[in-house]
Amino acid sequence: MASDHDGDHEHELEAEYLSPSDATVLEIEDEDGGLRLEVVLPCPTCNEPVRASAPVESVVDADVELPVDDSIYD
């Protein structure tokens, strides 16, 4: 189901067409020596949700208040 586009492209993500508020963090997993984030983003081409995973490469103090409000995206 919803596979009409599977043969057409590989859901390439381009930062130009995505904003942080499009991303939803699905999972935060332990990985060897660190953490990995699993996020869901809309494919810029077909708008289907796609999963992306990213290793956490650094953890430093953030100069923001929690919960984060939309103004940090400006």
Ligand SMILES: [Zn+2]
């Ligand atoms: Zn796509």
